[in-house]
Amino acid sequence: MSKKHVVVIGSGFAGLSVATHLAGESCSVTLLEKNETPGGRARKFEHQGFVFDMGPSWYWMPDVFEDYFARFGKKPSDYYDLIRLDPSYAVIYGEQEVLDIPANMDEFKAMLDRIEPGAGKQLDLFLEQAKYKYEVGIHDLVKRPSRSLLEFASPGLLVDMVKMDIFQSMSKHVCKFFKSEQIIRLMEFPVLFLGETAENIPALYSLMNYADIALGTWYPKKGMHEIIRGMVSLAEEKGVEIRYGSEVEEIEVEKGIAKRVRLISGEKIEADIVIAGADYHHVDKHLLNPNYSNYSEEYWDKRVMAPSSLLFYLGIDKKLKNLRHHNLFFDEPLGPHADAIYKNPRWPEKPLFYASVPSITDPTVAPEGKENMFLLIPLAPDLEDSEEMREKYYHIIMDRLEKITGQDVRSHVIYKRSYAHSDFKSDYHAFKGNAYGLANTLLQTAILKPSLKNKKVKNLYYTGQLTVPGPGVPPSLISGQVVAKEVIKENNL
Numbered sequence: 001m002s003k004k005h006v007v008v009i010g011s012g013f014a015g016l017s018v019a020t021h022l023a024g025e026s027c028s029v030t031l032l033e034k035n036e037t038p039g040g041r042a043r044k045f046e047h048q049g050f051v052f053d054m055g056p057s058w059y060w061m062p063d064v065f066e067d068y069f070a071r072f073g074k075k076p077s078d079y080y081d082l083i084r085l086d087p088s089y090a091v092i093y094g095e096q097e098v099l100d101i102p103a104n105m106d107e108f109k110a111m112l113d114r115i116e117p118g119a120g121k122q123l124d125l126f127l128e129q130a131k132y133k134y135e136v137g138i139h140d141l142v143k144r145p146s147r148s149l150l151e152f153a154s155p156g157l158l159v160d161m162v163k164m165d166i167f168q169s170m171s172k173h174v175c176k177f178f179k180s181e182q183i184i185r186l187m188e189f190p191v192l193f194l195g196e197t198a199e200n201i202p203a204l205y206s207l208m209n210y211a212d213i214a215l216g217t218w219y220p221k222k223g224m225h226e227i228i229r230g231m232v233s234l235a236e237e238k239g240v241e242i243r244y245g246s247e248v249e250e251i252e253v254e255k256g257i258a259k260r261v262r263l264i265s266g267e268k269i270e271a272d273i274v275i276a277g278a279d280y281h282h283v284d285k286h287l288l289n290p291n292y293s294n295y296s297e298e299y300w301d302k303r304v305m306a307p308s309s310l311l312f313y314l315g316i317d318k319k320l321k322n323l324r325h326h327n328l329f330f331d332e333p334l335g336p337h338a339d340a341i342y343k344n345p346r347w348p349e350k351p352l353f354y355a356s357v358p359s360i361t362d363p364t365v366a367p368e369g370k371e372n373m374f375l376l377i378p379l380a381p382d383l384e385d386s387e388e389m390r391e392k393y394y395h396i397i398m399d400r401l402e403k404i405t406g407q408d409v410r411s412h413v414i415y416k417r418s419y420a421h422s423d424f425k426s427d428y429h430a431f432k433g434n435a436y437g438l439a440n441t442l443l444q445t446a447i448l449k450p451s452l453k454n455k456k457v458k459n460l461y462y463t464g465q466l467t468v469p470g471p472g473v474p475p476s477l478i479s480g481q482v483v484a485k486e487v488i489k490e491n492n493l
């Protein structure tokens with residue numbers, strides 16, 4: 001049998017994952033990436049000794065990465081060295097209210113007990129359920145292609161799903177176990193990664209608390225981009241041809257079959273199978289003839305997108321105090337900020353924000369005696385994004401950061417780059433400038449997500465954070481795996 005030629009669009013986690021899974025005896029794989037470097041939202045850039053991860057900074061669910069590399073007889077440690085962070089992160093509720101979250105479980109429980117007597121015991125009960133959800137969710141549910149309800153129609157699984165509280169909100173679930181406002185906010189924080197607030201995320205996702213508290217927060221030395229470097233090396237070892245600076249402008253379809261892709265250079269590349277790891281909306285609405293789109297603009301407009309973000313990459317000419325590797329500034333109430341993201345989209349009056357200072361853990365990401373800092377404000381997608389707004393918000397959060405940590409930061413900033421909606425659009429063709437894809441609400445879970453297969457084009461598939469299983473690095477890796485399995489099955493590879 002002659003080899004099938006698979007064309008994959010996009011070198012993010014999902015594109016690299018699907019390409020690597022398919023490369024081998026029955027397929028030759030060409031991966032086309034519009035940018036000059038791999039990784040998509042997880043690219044990095046360097047400036048005079050500062051090495052900035054552009055997107056993800058939290059390494060959670062180490063077992064998913066182990067499983068990924070093990071599929072090829074490898075281990076993460078063949079490509080990068082992991083450190084478990086302790087404290088995992090700091091939550092800053094105000095000037096005198098900083099919680100260091102210990103990595104050690106007994107210390108974590110003792111911390112909860114100090115805030116709310118008895119909360120440590122409650123945590124055991126909460127985590128017992130969360131562990132079960134993690135095991136069924138991450139080791140089974142997320143690996144289903146979710147193309148039909150029948151996939152979920154086994155009695156055992158239905159019982160599991162009821163047990164997993166998919167119809168209850170995460171916020172109600174947390175309130176059953178804890179009373180203290182501080183603890184509730186701490187337990188609700190991990191679901192923010194899923195692109196919505198705890199009110200609108202099913203309690204199934206307390207599995208994220210298990211990932212946070214039990215499995216821990218890790219950091220790959222030299223930065224998150226090391227994962228991408230490892231994945232690229234593995235993909236090339238398996239024979240994937242990766243072409244950078246190769247933007248796809250059209251997927252050419254004849255009689256319901258994708259025949260080739262056309263690059264903006266005019267070059268055409270023949271394909272037996274096309275897998276799009278670029279943003280789903282961009283592929284569906286801009287790379288395909290409208291007759292072949294899976295969904296209408298109306299459909300896309302009704303999707304609840306995960307937030308966009310305003311980011312700052314800062315090089316600082318001194319060491320900072322009173323900050324950890326990961327710092328969550330929860331010194332303002334979440335309600336009005338969430339309203340500004342989801343209900344009445346606008347720039348928030350008093351934004352919550354996140355500061356990461358990886359040079360505290362890793363001296364290789366900043367010159368000696370200096371600090372590498374990354375600031376992130378989650379924002380509604382599709383906001384008007386101007387230089388003045390970025391600057392205004394830089395000062396709003398810097399005022400608070402300087403006051404709370406008791407130091408002057410701004411006058412020590414020797415490098416500054418901002419990044420927001422318009423950059424997400426121009427760099428990744430991100431729909432409405434989203435950062436994290438589609439929110440994992442109940443109505444956008446499993447079979448209710450945009451399908452991994454085009455309904456009108458027989459050999460066109462989608463992967464990445466806008467299809468199953470959802471946003472985040474581990475789900476994007478799994479998305480590539482799931483799509484590769486479907487492609488192998490449907491094409492008898």
Ligand SMILES: Cc1cc2nc3c(=O)[nH]c(=O)nc-3n(C[C@H](O)[C@H](O)[C@H](O)COP(=O)(O)OP(=O)(O)OC[C@H]3O[C@@H](n4cnc5c(N)ncnc54)[C@H](O)[C@@H]3O)c2cc1C
Nearest residue numbers: 010012013014034040041056057058248278464465472473
């Ligand atoms: C600021 C930020 C912080 C985050 N923090 C975390 C975190 O801490 N932990 C976590 O787990 N997740 C985090 N995430 C989410 C995580 O980074 C994403 O879910 C994941 O990287 C998405 O991978 P992907 O492969 O689906 O998409 P992408 O990374 O976007 O890859 C798509 C690729 O397609 C390319 N492309 C687009 N159009 C074309 C075209 N026409 N032709 C060729 N190529 C094209 C793009 O250039 C891009 O490289 C974060 C994301 C952001 C933006």
